Amino acid sequence: xxxxxxxxxLVLRRWRDTxxxxxxxxxxxxxxxxxxxxxLSRAESDDLxxxxxxxxxxxxxxLWALERLDTGEFIGFTGLAPMPExxxxxGGVEVGWRLAPAAWGHGFATEAAGAALTYxxxxxxxxxxxxxxxxxxxxxxxxMERLGMRRAGEFDHPxxxxxxxxxxxxxxxxxxxxxxxxTPG
Numbered sequence: 001x002x003x004x005x006x007x008x009x010l011v012l013r014r015w016r017d018t019x020x021x022x023x024x025x026x027x028x029x030x031x032x033x034x035x036x037x038x039x040l041s042r043a044e045s046d047d048l049x050x051x052x053x054x055x056x057x058x059x060x061x062x063l064w065a066l067e068r069l070d071t072g073e074f075i076g077f078t079g080l081a082p083m084p085e086x087x088x089x090x091g092g093v094e095v096g097w098r099l100a101p102a103a104w105g106h107g108f109a110t111e112a113a114g115a116a117l118t119y120x121x122x123x124x125x126x127x128x129x130x131x132x133x134x135x136x137x138x139x140x141x142x143x144m145e146r147l148g149m150r151r152a153g154e155f156d157h158p159x160x161x162x163x164x165x166x167x168x169x170x171x172x173x174x175x176x177x178x179x180x181x182x183t184p185g
Contacts, residue, residue, distance in 0.1 A: 003056050005064065007115045010108060012064035012078060015053040019065050022074045023049050026100045035137040037160060052077060061124060066099070066112050075103040078112035080120055080129070086158045088171050089130040093120060096131060097143070104139075110146045117147060121176045128175045132157075134166040144172040 005012040026032050027040035027048065040048065055062030063079035076099035083089045095116050097109045113131075120126045131149055133140040134157075141151075149172035160167040 003060075003062070003064070005115045005119060006069070007111045009069050010112050010115070011067040011069055012112055012115055013067060014056065015049050015065045019074050020046055020049055022100070023065075023076075026076055026098065029101065031101055032098065035134045035140070035166060037164070037166065052079070052081075055079075055081060061093070061119070063096070064112075064116070066097075066103075066108070068103075068108075075100050075108060078109065079116050080124075083130055083132075084157075084159065087132070087169070088153060088155050089132070089173070092128065092130050093124075093126055094130045094132060095120070095147075097140075109140075109143045113143065113147055117174065126176060128173055131172045131174075132169050135168045135170050136165060141170060141172070147174065149174040 002014055004014070024040075024042045024045040027045040028042075030039055033039040052063035059082065061080040063077045063081055065074060066076050066078050067074055076097065078095075078097040080093050080095055083092045083094045095113050097113055099109055117129055120129050130152075131140075131144045133144075135154060152171045152173040154168060154170050156162075156167050157169045
């Protein structure tokens with residue numbers, strides 16, 4: 001199964017070798033990685049891409065490579081991943097995204113994450129989906145809110161240094177839509 005999804009302007013697809021160079025540029029960019037502990041080396045970026053794609057084979061969902069329909073340009077990733085251990089929502093599924101700066105401000109994160117959420121609820125039949133980010137990452141929180149997610153609390157991320165401004169995280173949650181009465185569901 002190829003797990004490909006399409007939205008109005010985007011293709012969410014499995015990763016290709018040709019994605020690695022633009023992804024390495026993206027994960028080395030200080031602005032893109034501002035809400036993560038550090039930019040990634042090329043080897044770390046390649047490893048992340050491989051792990052993102054391998055999720056599909058292990059879980060039946062993963063972090064899709066994100067491509068613009070109009071240009072075919074790789075612009076980042078969006079998708080579903082297991083929630084990290086040791087935090088609220090652990091054992092559940094998270095929706096997340098990471099886009100190149102040129103793709104910011106066009107609604108691509110919201111559009112792609114919306115497609116991933118539809119997949120989560122219709123194909124995987126998940127009861128809920130989480131999303132987490134550093135409390136200081138207001139832009140991602142706005143995407144979560146546009147997706148209809150509701151703030152479910154804050155926590156200290158155990159994998160981030162205690163003295164880091166990124167340690168405090170916020171969790172958002174979206175429950176599966178309730179089918180209308182008389183609708184198969």
